[in-house]
Amino acid sequence: MIIVKIGGGKEINLEGIVKDLAELREKFLIVHGANAVRDEIAEKLGNPTKVVTSVSGYSSVLSDERAIDAIMMGYSGIQNKRLVELCQRHGINAVGLSGIDGQLVQGERNKGIRVRQGEKTILLRDYSGKPKGVNKELLELLMDHGYAPVICIPILDENRFAINTENDDIVTVLQQALHAEKIIQLIEAPGFLEDKDDEKTLIPRLSKDELQRREEQVHGRMKRKILALRKLLEDEKTIVMMSDGRSEHPIKDALAGKGTTIQ
Amino acid sequence: MIIVKIGGGKEINLEGIVKDLAELREKFLIVHGANAVRDEIAEKLGNPTKVVTSVSGYSSVLSDERAIDAIMMGYSGIQNKRLVELCQRHGINAVGLSGIDGQLVQGERNKGIRVRQGEKTILLRDYSGKPKGVNKELLELLMDHGYAPVICIPILDENRFAINTENDDIVTVLQQALHAEKIIQLIEAPGFLEDKDDEKTLIPRLSKDELQRREEQVHGRMKRKILALRKLLEDEKTIVMMSDGRSEHPIKDALAGKGTTIQ
Numbered sequence: 001m002i003i004v005k006i007g008g009g010k011e012i013n014l015e016g017i018v019k020d021l022a023e024l025r026e027k028f029l030i031v032h033g034a035n036a037v038r039d040e041i042a043e044k045l046g047n048p049t050k051v052v053t054s055v056s057g058y059s060s061v062l063s064d065e066r067a068i069d070a071i072m073m074g075y076s077g078i079q080n081k082r083l084v085e086l087c088q089r090h091g092i093n094a095v096g097l098s099g100i101d102g103q104l105v106q107g108e109r110n111k112g113i114r115v116r117q118g119e120k121t122i123l124l125r126d127y128s129g130k131p132k133g134v135n136k137e138l139l140e141l142l143m144d145h146g147y148a149p150v151i152c153i154p155i156l157d158e159n160r161f162a163i164n165t166e167n168d169d170i171v172t173v174l175q176q177a178l179h180a181e182k183i184i185q186l187i188e189a190p191g192f193l194e195d196k197d198d199e200k201t202l203i204p205r206l207s208k209d210e211l212q213r214r215e216e217q218v219h220g221r222m223k224r225k226i227l228a229l230r231k232l233l234e235d236e237k238t239i240v241m242m243s244d245g246r247s248e249h250p251i252k253d254a255l256a257g258k259g260t261t262i263q
Numbered sequence: 264m265i266i267v268k269i270g271g272g273k274e275i276n277l278e279g280i281v282k283d284l285a286e287l288r289e290k291f292l293i294v295h296g297a298n299a300v301r302d303e304i305a306e307k308l309g310n311p312t313k314v315v316t317s318v319s320g321y322s323s324v325l326s327d328e329r330a331i332d333a334i335m336m337g338y339s340g341i342q343n344k345r346l347v348e349l350c351q352r353h354g355i356n357a358v359g360l361s362g363i364d365g366q367l368v369q370g371e372r373n374k375g376i377r378v379r380q381g382e383k384t385i386l387l388r389d390y391s392g393k394p395k396g397v398n399k400e401l402l403e404l405l406m407d408h409g410y411a412p413v414i415c416i417p418i419l420d421e422n423r424f425a426i427n428t429e430n431d432d433i434v435t436v437l438q439q440a441l442h443a444e445k446i447i448q449l450i451e452a453p454g455f456l457e458d459k460d461d462e463k464t465l466i467p468r469l470s471k472d473e474l475q476r477r478e479e480q481v482h483g484r485m486k487r488k489i490l491a492l493r494k495l496l497e498d499e500k501t502i503v504m505m506s507d508g509r510s511e512h513p514i515k516d517a518l519a520g521k522g523t524t525i526q
Binding site: 041044045046069072073074076077078080081082084085088089093094095096097098100101102103137138141142145147154156159160161162 | 304335336339340341343344345358359361364365400417419424425
């Protein structure tokens with residue numbers, strides 16, 4: 001089977017992706033983003049996405065209750081359902097699910113972010129956390145009966161509240177449960193770039209060792225991204241293809257090795 | 264099994280409903296509204312819900328593309344996921360689904376509404392229609408494995424586009440497929456009222472004949488509502504309970520016959 005992760009940027013060619021998937025013979029599931037849509041909704045509703053910086057210097061989105069509302073509207077609402085509709089129009093019997101549906105993605109809420117407020121350091125506890133497991137039975141039940149799961153945030157925390165999390169981490173727990181042979185990550189870039197600001201610096205192939213070496217050289221979000229990639233490669237047979245979601249045939253291009261192949 | 268239809272008004276006590284359902288021994292599914300939330304979102308996003316009047320005098324919501332977006336945000340997004348979260352917190356393993364997921368509710372798009380525009384009569388074709396069938400296999404697959412489906416609009420039309428429809432009509436096609444013994448309809452009123460503006464005029468019991476008699480006396484939306492009720496009673500064994508969704512124990516009250524019992 002194939003796990004397809006679709007970025008949430010505005011330039012991603014969703015119709016091209018769905019048309020390609022409709023021709024696939026293998027089973028697949030989709031994990032999609034929607035950050036562009038979410039930010040737009042949150043902004044218009046007067047509750048723009050808030051970013052806070054911790055005392056240790058990390059920036060992260062603050063997921064308060066209204067941010068979870070915006071996730072439910074942007075991710076589980078419009079992006080998930082328009083993608084399911086597109087799948088249905090092209091003959092894919094998609095079922096859209098958030099991580100809270102049927103306890104599909106179970107996580108643990110973060111303890112809080114330490115931030116400076118004037119002279120004091122306070123602990124901001126929001127609705128965000130890390131996925132720890134998936135309801136494999138529900139996914140297999142659907143896939144065995146011909147449905148293609150289309151998955152997005154929020155996920156469920158240990159007290160069964162809806163929380164925000166990173167799609168990279170959702171893909172990791174899905175892979176640990178399902179052991180997909182191929183993982184396709186569609187982004188708004190040609191693949192893994194040597195210089196993130198220069199699309200001509202595509203790295204066509206990356207080994208696990210090479211990833212580890214790079215992980216040691218970078219910081220912050222990029223370090224977390226590479227760590228997530230390395231976790232996916234714990235299955236010896238797995239190939240990760242990071243490829244351009246903006247092209248005419250994003251899936252075909254990825255499978256033809258036009259992006260970065262990591263194994 | 265029980266079909267629970269929950270109105271989309273602001274005063275409905277969702278937590279009370281979910282707490283009651285958590286104590287039920289019978290299988291159930293939920294069909295919910297979200298008109299209050301949808302209208303609020305559509306208004307704030309600068310695309311307020313439009314009502315048009317046909318040349319024959321009927322008023323209806325015009326479901327253009329942006330109205331379907333608002334439905335996806337308000338119904339499939341925030342209302343569905345907050346309800347699923349509430350279910351999960353009270354031990355119900357809910358799975359939220361719109362009618363387009365897994366082709367759950369299949370319908371036919373309306374031909375259009377004839378409206379007067381200046382001197383001319385034009386045909387406005389929007390994304391609305393009538394449900395004609397349900398994916399019974401998917402519902403049974405989920406319910407047989409311990410999941411409680413939580414269902415809302417949009418549904419799928421014959422060309423697999425997402426369309427708006429009436430929840431009353433969704434309940435009708437669900438009942439035709441599932442033959443529930445009980446149908447509980449939770450509204451913002453004590454039940455079926457003799458005078459809709461006087462809550463003291465609750466009618467505790469209604470027979471099928473009585474419904475038919477009343478259907479002949481009323482017009483418009485009320486006539487359609489009564490017709491929908493009559494269709495539910497085509498199964499001889501079925502009881503419909505129309506009851507107050509605002510009370511502390513909406514489901515217990517309904518089952519205790521505190522609203523209107525129709526059979």
